[in-house]
Amino acid sequence: MAELNTQAKEAAAPKLNEREIVAYLKAHPDFLARHPDLLESIELKHRSGSAVSLIEKQVELLRAKNQRLEDRLERLLEAARDNERRQDNVHRLARTLIRAPTLAGVAAGLAKCMREDFDIDATLIGIGAAHYKRHDIEGIVPIEPDGRLARALDDFFRTRLIECGPIDAERAQLLFPKATAIRSAAIVPLEKEKSLGFVALGSREAERFAPRQGKLFLELTADLVAAAVRART
Numbered sequence: 001m002a003e004l005n006t007q008a009k010e011a012a013a014p015k016l017n018e019r020e021i022v023a024y025l026k027a028h029p030d031f032l033a034r035h036p037d038l039l040e041s042i043e044l045k046h047r048s049g050s051a052v053s054l055i056e057k058q059v060e061l062l063r064a065k066n067q068r069l070e071d072r073l074e075r076l077l078e079a080a081r082d083n084e085r086r087q088d089n090v091h092r093l094a095r096t097l098i099r100a101p102t103l104a105g106v107a108a109g110l111a112k113c114m115r116e117d118f119d120i121d122a123t124l125i126g127i128g129a130a131h132y133k134r135h136d137i138e139g140i141v142p143i144e145p146d147g148r149l150a151r152a153l154d155d156f157f158r159t160r161l162i163e164c165g166p167i168d169a170e171r172a173q174l175l176f177p178k179a180t181a182i183r184s185a186a187i188v189p190l191e192k193e194k195s196l197g198f199v200a201l202g203s204r205e206a207e208r209f210a211p212r213q214g215k216l217f218l219e220l221t222a223d224l225v226a227a228a229v230r231a232r233t
Contacts, residue, residue: 175202
């Protein structure tokens, strides 16, 4: 009879579904702290088929979370170190161009900084023929309105927009005649509104310059080069 009464009581007791249990545990986060024995008695099936206690599972989850946080922190620190290096390199470029005594020094300083600090293999400064007519400085050329260079860069001179991406061998030879195997390049206007000219940067890496890459560094470089050129022409 006692057994029948117990069964009747169990049948009459309301049954909780999983959602209600989850809601209760969320509403009472200290439940397991008040019943620590459950941490060791509750088992979770592992994918391998073995069972682990709830506390072991929590430790595993915490370790995984900690590893993700450490990885994210390392990425942030590496990005910060990269930004610091770029900032130092840009400062060096600015100092080099400011201190250059001549246009030849500007061209040589630009090429050296780009090569040593930014892994850029070739450079060229093009200046409108109205401002510059010499042909004796390596790394600087005059841009004749009907010249070969102006014709090859017709779209650039028409839009005055930065061009970045792969470069064909013919155009690479025109811009960087003393460099070999230039596969990507960036062409950036100098004083866009005044059409002073351009600065071209070339790389042997096909993906060094890409159409959708950030333009801040290129614009900053162009501003520095334009200021150095203006001060010496």
